[in-house]
Amino acid sequence: MQMSAPHVESILRVRDLVKHFPVAGSRQVVHAVNGVSLEVYRGETVALVGESGSGKTTVGRCVAGLLRATSGIVIFRDVEVNAPSKLDYRYMRGKIQLVFQEPGESLDPKMRIEDSIAEPLRAARWPGERRAARVLEVTELVGLQVKVLRQYPWELSAGQQQKVAIARAIATNPELVVLDEPTSALDPTARAEIIELLRTIQEKLGTAYLFISHDLSTVRYISHRVAVMYLGMIVEHGSTTEIFRRPTHPYTIGLLSSVMLPDPRQTLRRGLQLKGEIPSPISLPQGCYLASRCPLADGRCRLELPPAVDVGRGHFVHCFKHDETRQFQFVAETGGALPASASQSVQPSP
Numbered sequence: 001m002q003m004s005a006p007h008v009e010s011i012l013r014v015r016d017l018v019k020h021f022p023v024a025g026s027r028q029v030v031h032a033v034n035g036v037s038l039e040v041y042r043g044e045t046v047a048l049v050g051e052s053g054s055g056k057t058t059v060g061r062c063v064a065g066l067l068r069a070t071s072g073i074v075i076f077r078d079v080e081v082n083a084p085s086k087l088d089y090r091y092m093r094g095k096i097q098l099v100f101q102e103p104g105e106s107l108d109p110k111m112r113i114e115d116s117i118a119e120p121l122r123a124a125r126w127p128g129e130r131r132a133a134r135v136l137e138v139t140e141l142v143g144l145q146v147k148v149l150r151q152y153p154w155e156l157s158a159g160q161q162q163k164v165a166i167a168r169a170i171a172t173n174p175e176l177v178v179l180d181e182p183t184s185a186l187d188p189t190a191r192a193e194i195i196e197l198l199r200t201i202q203e204k205l206g207t208a209y210l211f212i213s214h215d216l217s218t219v220r221y222i223s224h225r226v227a228v229m230y231l232g233m234i235v236e237h238g239s240t241t242e243i244f245r246r247p248t249h250p251y252t253i254g255l256l257s258s259v260m261l262p263d264p265r266q267t268l269r270r271g272l273q274l275k276g277e278i279p280s281p282i283s284l285p286q287g288c289y290l291a292s293r294c295p296l297a298d299g300r301c302r303l304e305l306p307p308a309v310d311v312g313r314g315h316f317v318h319c320f321k322h323d324e325t326r327q328f329q330f331v332a333e334t335g336g337a338l339p340a341s342a343s344q345s346v347q348p349s350p
Contacts, residue, residue, distance in 0.1 A: 011175050012040040017072035019058050031281050032058045034232035045209040047219040050229035056212045060178040064098050094124040097169035101181035103161035107153040114149035117168045124172050138167040159190030180212045228252045231289040238315030248317040250294045253328050272328035296321040
């Protein structure tokens with residue numbers, strides 16, 4: 001069953017976010033994020049999808065305040081995240097949390113599980129008695145036995161470690177959790193358990209998620225809205241239903257065409273394939289960043305950067321050729337969301 005959208009109350013606004021990284025030994029920079037704008041509402045899941053290097057993780061780290069943006073603004077509630085002089089870090093640590101890709105690397109191997117879960121509570125200055133009670137509460141919420149609190153990360157499975165990471169993230173009752181590829185390091189069974197756990201937590205606590213992933217089947221199952229990133233830009237965004245049933249940007253169509261469907265009754269109409277190499281993020285091309293790989297590109301595409309076009313139902317696309325992509329659109333004939341247990345990690349067609 002696909003996720004239904006929650007009532008709207010904006011908690012995060014990102015406007016024209018840009019992040020550059022200097023190249024060592026030169027005056028050049030890596031253009032990691034190039035003008036990203038998005039909004040997240042209370043209790044919803046917004047997925048950022050795209051291949052490795054598209055800028056998804058960098059956006060997530062800027063949102064969480066781990067990286068300072070080169071330009072643009074990130075506003076959580078009424079607080080500007082990328083303005084350190086105005087930022088109450090203790091407040092932000094309690095309201096925005098992260099879950100990383102590799103649970104074994106995000107947990108301190110020298111700390112017992114109870115201390116790892118309690119760590120953000122100490123940072124937020126929760127008193128000892130409340131802190132201990134909260135650790136027990138979230139341990140139960142994520143489906144772990146109390147006995148694991150006395151254990152170390154290396155004594156747990158990868159799935160259990162990720163449950164610990166989630167327990168740590170939700171301990172302070174955050175309004176937003178940034179999830180950076182939270183299931184990619186897990187086996188299919190553990191992946192399904194984590195996805196169901198995240199949905200349960202969202203239903204109980206009303207937590208919003210920024211879900212960063214290239215696992216498109218899981219994204220379809222868990223998200224309310226999807227933003228597709230290519231070379232540091234959002235090239236298409238809309239509701240999950242719209243993106244999966246009516247993809248309009250050539251990159252999105254190519255990305256979704258690469259999904260390996262676990263249900264033999266589901267078929268995809270294929271036809272648009274991207275060719276060539278991704279341009280360098282150090283030397284971005286003029287015009288549309290996909291023009292050199294897109295079979296529909298013409299002279300205008302190579303000269304001008306396409307603006308956002310509303311194609312209906314809150315569905316926006318950055319493409320001059322969005323009308324011509326209709327012949328390449330496809331629908332999974334049986335409809336509905338793919339089960340998380342059957343999700344496949346995919347990469348775009350070469």
